Amino acid sequence: MTNQSKVGIYKNVAEPFHVDFTGRLTMGVLGNHILNSAGFHATERGFGIATLNESNYTWVLSRLAIDLDDMPHQYEEFAIETWVENVYRLFTDRNFAILNKEGKPIGYARSVWAMIDLNTRKPADLLILHGGSITDYICDKPCPIEKPSRIKVNSKDCIETIKARYSDIDVNGHFNSIRYIEHILDLFPMELYKEKRIKRFEMAYVAESYYGDDVSFFMDEVNPNEYHIEVKKNGEETVCRSKIIFQ
């Protein structure tokens, strides 16, 4: 198999209700397109969620890091390329390139996924499942951005608490991975988005939260351009962490 056939490419357009006040696609919507691309790519190759659910396994997103030089503008076409970089026993690394309307990369993303057994909630061995066929798709296309980092938040001062509502909950009954991104973006004032854009955005998904949970946000301002955020449910357990670098 050539590298070319291992890489999926999926076209999109920046829809009017998916851009922010600057007219650029929001990070939440880009995250949605990135995760959709992962799903399409896996499904086309026989290891997508729909197939897996039938055999009682599902993919769980563990890490996502997006690094951008630009963001598509309203009505602009863009595309997302995705490929598998590595497969380990319990994790797989999947990378992405975001291409502008001319097909030039304007950013990249890295993600880390595990597969779990829906009955036991335990991770599955990726090298055994489906005869390890996922390893046939490993591809050495370069992804010139840093790997997801370890995020540590020291602040004990909750800056915001929301209650998980109907619109926050996905088909699995969990707080939707994309909605965390939107709520995190909403911690920052409009003025910041007027002056700066997001250069890098990282998410580390740690645990699930559910309908009715109190979801609280804690933030360290590492410097005027870098923020580390921790999200906890019901005042205790960490559900995810995020790092945002503006420029």
Place this chain on the structure above:
Amino acid sequence: MTNQSKVGIYKNVAEPFHVDFTGRLTMGVLGNHILNSAGFHATERGFGIATLNESNYTWVLSRLAIDLDDMPHQYEEFAIETWVENVYRLFTDRNFAILNKEGKPIGYARSVWAMIDLNTRKPADLLILHGGSITDYICDKPCPIEKPSRIKVNSKDCIETIKARYSDIDVNGHFNSIRYIEHILDLFPMELYKEKRIKRFEMAYVAESYYGDDVSFFMDEVNPNEYHIEVKKNGEETVCRSKIIFQ
């Protein structure tokens, strides 16, 4: 021009992060697809927002009513047909059919739009603009649902107040029409969505709200299946009203 060529049809798929805990597309996402279809259809015929903005006019959505027998499930393809029913001096009626993966209608929608001059904020005369060419697209395809109704809310008890944040604001600096729908859906408990589905959803957009506004919600429970909602900004001015009928 035949009716067929006056009707636009746009295909979509119910993406994983766009369905709710029941696995069905959310009303907010369907609303987004409906408004996108309106935009595509108008743009292809030379009276879309991008074209109009250049000449300093823009479409403003006044009313939206969606009536459904079913909602697409996760991963299912669906399509939206749209056409112009009527053009008056200050308003135009645009209708929609929502087709399931077999191409059968599972619901319809009606919308009412005005066009305003971006400098004066005054409505434009649709029968004069672009030589009145929009009237060439009037089409007598049936739309067998009730017209948007007049919504009246008596309650003076605010049941929820949110602050308009970054993710709520669209490219015009206004509270995003789709985000109102999501916030309204979030007024209802999960239990209701477990037992019932939304049969009819109406929005009447009255005024704009902006970043930082306090947006409050008032609700009349007309009967256990029918709710009327009024949304006000900063405790005073009505920004929109909504009617939801469950079954």
